[in-house]
Amino acid sequence: MAKVLMKGNEAIAEAAIRAGCRHYFGYPITPQTEIAAYMAKRMPKIGGTFLQAESEISAINMVYGVSSAGLRVMTSSSSPGVSLKQEGISYLAGSDLPALIVNVQRGGPGLGGIQPSQSDYFQATKGGGHGDYHLIVLAPASVQEMADLTVKAFDLSDKYRMPAMLLADGTMGQMMEPVELPPESDGKAVEKPWAVTGTENRREHNIINSLYLVPEQLEVKNFERYERYKEVEKNETLFEEYMTDDADVIVVAFGIAARVSKNAITAAREKGIKAGLIRPITLWPFPSEAIAKAADRVKGFVSVELSMGQMIEDIRLAESCKKPVSLCNRTGGMIPSPEQVLKAIEDMEGGRF
Amino acid sequence: MYTQILIAGFGGQGVLFAGKVLAYKGLEEEKQISWLPSYGPEMRGGTANCSVIISDTPVGSPIVSEPDILIVMNLPSLDKYESAVKSGGSVFIDSTLIERRVERTDISAHYIPATKMARDLGIPTLANMIMTGKVIRETEVIGMDGLRDALAKTVSAKHQDLIDANLRAIEAGFNYSE
Numbered sequence: 096m097a098k099v100l101m102k103g104n105e106a107i108a109e110a111a112i113r114a115g116c117r118h119y120f121g122y123p124i125t126p127q128t129e130i131a132a133y134m135a136k137r138m139p140k141i142g143g144t145f146l147q148a149e150s151e152i153s154a155i156n157m158v159y160g161v162s163s164a165g166l167r168v169m170t171s172s173s174s175p176g177v178s179l180k181q182e183g184i185s186y187l188a189g190s191d192l193p194a195l196i197v198n199v200q201r202g203g204p205g206l207g208g209i210q211p212s213q214s215d216y217f218q219a220t221k222g223g224g225h226g227d228y229h230l231i232v233l234a235p236a237s238v239q240e241m242a243d244l245t246v247k248a249f250d251l252s253d254k255y256r257m258p259a260m261l262l263a264d265g266t267m268g269q270m271m272e273p274v275e276l277p278p279e280s281d282g283k284a285v286e287k288p289w290a291v292t293g294t295e296n297r298r299e300h301n302i303i304n305s306l307y308l309v310p311e312q313l314e315v316k317n318f319e320r321y322e323r324y325k326e327v328e329k330n331e332t333l334f335e336e337y338m339t340d341d342a343d344v345i346v347v348a349f350g351i352a353a354r355v356s357k358n359a360i361t362a363a364r365e366k367g368i369k370a371g372l373i374r375p376i377t378l379w380p381f382p383s384e385a386i387a388k389a390a391d392r393v394k395g396f397v398s399v400e401l402s403m404g405q406m407i408e409d410i411r412l413a414e415s416c417k418k419p420v421s422l423c424n425r426t427g428g429m430i431p432s433p434e435q436v437l438k439a440i441e442d443m444e445g446g447r448f
Numbered sequence: 449m450y451t452q453i454l455i456a457g458f459g460g461q462g463v464l465f466a467g468k469v470l471a472y473k474g475l476e477e478e479k480q481i482s483w484l485p486s487y488g489p490e491m492r493g494g495t496a497n498c499s500v501i502i503s504d505t506p507v508g509s510p511i512v513s514e515p516d517i518l519i520v521m522n523l524p525s526l527d528k529y530e531s532a533v534k535s536g537g538s539v540f541i542d543s544t545l546i547e548r549r550v551e552r553t554d555i556s557a558h559y560i561p562a563t564k565m566a567r568d569l570g571i572p573t574l575a576n577m578i579m580t581g582k583v584i585r586e587t588e589v590i591g592m593d594g595l596r597d598a599l600a601k602t603v604s605a606k607h608q609d610l611i612d613a614n615l616r617a618i619e620a621g622f623n624y625s626e
Contacts (some may be wrong), residue, residue: 100468100475100483100601126487271468271483273475310523351509360509406520432513 098273099204103263104129106274107171107197107437108137110242114249115282116195117143118168120154121174123254125209126265127199130171149212151176155183157195162192163303164292167282171197173265174215175206177223184258185224187257190304191320193252193291195245197221197261199268200401202428209350210428211265214402219262220379220409231259231322231331232378233257238272244376246277253285255327257320262378264401266351315379334359334385338364342371344443348373348399351430356399359436363444370440378406383413395443399423399436412434421448450503451589452512456497457521457542460578465602466497466519469614473590473598476501477500482510489544495524502589516588518577521545521562540583542575560584560624566617574617581621592622 108130118135134303134314138145148154154170162166176197188196200215202208219232231246231251248259256377291301307313348356353374363370398407404422411420423439442448457463466487471483484499499512516535519528526546533539535554544563560582562575580613599611
């Protein structure tokens with residue numbers, strides 16, 4: 096199929112439709128509003144639902160409802176709006192419901208700003224809502240991945256019965272790049288015998304619920320869920336390695352930070368510094384093994400982030416503090432320049448960190 | 449070839465649209481492309497800019513901080529970005545709206561009275577396309593052949609009747625000699 100030019104936000108929306116998602120609930124917020132706008136245009140024409148809810152909280156609970164009926168469903172927002180959704184996300188996780196939540200991040204905390212950010216890393220990967228749970232968190236670094244990982248998120252979410260989050264940022268949402276759109280599917284590859292679709296008097300009721308007042312039962316539920324999480328960690332970790340074979344310094348970065356870092360790595364190589372990149376594509380599960388392996392052969396790591404340093408904690412845990420990890424960052428809507436990343440690589444190479 | 453282009457001006461001058469035309473034409477020519485707009489409270493009157501990269505190799509960062517080609521349609525943009533242009537790069541200036549000359553001597557400067565030309569041609573909103581025409585002429589970053597197809601993709605479905613006017617503006621810029 097021919098490539099088309101699309102904004103990242105539009106690519107998410109079109110890919111979701113092609114993945115069989117026919118139900119979108121949202122509330123507008125910059126810089127992801129194009130997703131809602133695209134859905135508003137397309138859904139009525141294909142028998143789907145576009146609904147602008149009265150709030151983010153309402154939208155995520157509508158997602159809970161559709162998912163309970165066994166259908167593919169999504170919502171999207173940006174940082175402050177995603178904070179509002181956290182209660183609903185915890186309920187989705189506690190009820191073992193699949194769903195796609197898109198966060199096109201902007202600077203925070205609070206109402207923050209509207210420029211790109213990655214400062215919701217903790218929120219996305221460490222819970223966000225209350226209770227023991229994880230989301231599958233995917234971090235696209237191109238418009239192509241905005242489309243591909245949207246499909247992947249639906250597939251994994253259905254397969255493991257857990258919500259998935261696409262964690263993008265304002266740059267990824269707003270930029271246009273050529274994209275080859277995924278093929279159409281009905282989104283029904285995974286059987287959902289648990290869904291509440293009407294018993295027709297032929298089977299027992301299905302109950303979707305996250306309330307377990309008997310602690311022994313809730314503990315068993317949580318144990319079961321974490322067995323599934325183990326499977327996800329074993330089977331679904333995704334990352335890209337770029338020029339790492341002979342690297343002395345490895346940059347770890349995702350999304351837009353990884354794009355900037357590639358420029359810096361090219362510049363470092365031109366100066367004779369052996370730099371490489373590990374780009375986590377899934378942030379949960381985190382590519383800890385790849386980082387642990389690399390720790391044996393590198394001088395150190397540089398974590399490039401659009402935050403005050405959040406992923407850096409996972410890098411240190413992954414490599415068990417064997418090698419130094421420095422932080423190269425901007426925050427509040429600012430983006431590190433390739434020159435800033437190059438300097439951090441040079442400092443690490445020269446033992447100045 | 450890895451060409452980084454920055455287009456800047458006031459919101460409403462068609463800065464983002466000019467970038468899209470370059471991007472769509474680049475795509476038609478099977479180049480690697482990225483297009484990144486400034487976004488925020490900058491519609492009509494505020495400053496707007498967009499980064500476009502047209503390349504034979506994969507695009508790294510989509511953010512253009514050192515442009516090979518700078519197109520400016522107001523004075524604040526020239527003041528802000530003149531120092532950022534890569535040595536040996538080119539600057540295209542709408543000289544109807546910007547009175548001063550470029551101070552640097554290591555870049556080539558092109559002065560096009562695009563806003564006046566557009567007014568005279570009866571297409572006052574298409575100074576952006578006149579600038580684009582001149583850029584095509586001087587830099588060859590994209591070709592003129594098949595521009596109509598690229599425009600047809602850039603212009604929204606309900607404005608397809610404006611393709612001819614856009615082409616006229618691009619040709620006027622292409623044929624303008626300083």
